[in-house]
Amino acid sequence: MRAIDLLNGRLKLRHLVLVVAVADQGSVLRAAEHLRLAQPAVTRSLREVEQILGVELFSRGPRGMTPTLFGEAFVEHARAVLAELRRAGERITGLADAAVGTVTIGTLLAGSNVLLPRAIAALKRDRPGITVVVQEAAFDAQVPRLLDGEIDLILGRLNPIGDVRGLRQITLYSEPVRLVARRGHPARERAGLTLADLMDYPWVLPLEQTALRHELEQLFRSAGLGLPADLVECTSILTIRSLVCDTDMIAALPELVARTDAAIAPLPVALEPVRRQVGVTLPDQRALTPSARLMLQHLRREAAEISALVTGSGSDPAERG
Known part of the structure; x- marks a missing residue:
């Protein structure tokens, strides 16, 4: 197949819309319902695309339509083309008004x-x-x-x-990251509070794949500490706030979060290497x-x-x- 075959007018915009719909919906029937078309029309158009490309885009099975290697590649490009067309429309609208x-x-x-x-x-x-x-x-x-x-x-x-x-x-x-806890947290009563002292309390940390989690793990290691034994992993600000406010959990949050929330406050333990x-x-x-x-x-x-x-x-x- 030569690239020019896709530019000779046989491949239509509706083909791209249809292929993406089949990939998203997982079946011809659901794609037809989504596009408000008759199922035979969707099946016929999908066959046209495959004939133009000379490859099979989907594997037909009892659980629906699964993109083949060719299908995954074509769907990726079809999404990009449709997104660019949407953006073109938005840009023209924006320039006009x-x-x-x-x-x-x-x-x-x-x-x-x-x-x-x-x-x-x-x-x-x-x-x-x-x-x-x-x-x-x-x-x-x-x-x-x-x-x-x-x-x-x-x-x-x-x-x-x-x-x-x-x-x-x-x-x-850029802003510092602070260790925070509720204002009535018992750790605040301890003089000369250190990071090691906080290991006795439950923690809520970001997920492993986040940059902040990696920085905190390095901080623990440099202090000769492992991860807290009592641990929740979460990246939802609302959930973290509720856990910190309602329990003795400790979290690492951006400074502005602590400064704009009356229910929580930073702990007097420096995290100087950690910034956001x-x-x-x-x-x-x-x-x-x-x-x-x-x-x-x-x-x-x-x-x-x-x-x-x-x-x-x-x-x-x-x-x-």
Whole structure:
């Protein structure tokens, strides 16, 4: 098969939509229902795509349709093409009317609980017609969607991108990570509190695949300590907060989280090597839509104010209305 075969007009946009639908739905019947088409029409169109490509895209089995090696590759490219077309429409809309549009932000599970709401509020004050979509997931799960164009940017603690091509990162600010506990925690009564003293209490730590977890494990090792014996692994800020407030659990959270929550407070145990670099991960080659560009401008502006707060100047973020 030559590449030119895909550009001679036989392959239609509807073929791409159909193949992605079959992959997502797992069967021709469910894909037909999803697309509101008759099942024979979907079957016929799928056969047309396979004839054009000269390969079988799906294995038919009792449990439905499973993409073949060829199918996985083609679905990946079909998603990227459809995402780019959606983005083209959004960009044209944004250029025609800068007051409307959509920006989709992927935020990490332990993402920017202070920066993101402030930036969204600022954007909506500036352009109330822009729709902001926030989707939360781990960094590794967000990257393929960013590369495919399903999301515009990833916001949160910067993770190493390694040898993943097509990405660039912008650091917005840096803040310390603090050990926190509820204000009435019994550890606060101990004089000269050390990290070793805290091993007697239950902990809630990030998941193993997170950058913060790796830094905390290095901190424990440098102090000659293992992981806490009584341990919960979690990256949901809401769940962590509830556990810390309602029990004697100890957690490692960004300083601004502790400073904006009246129920918890930092413990007097330094974590100097551990800091959180907050920033955005962007596609390297793809231009941002007008709405995404405006979002990034507000993120930069709000991050500059937060950076001043972290270094000790300015007002508390909770005081801004």
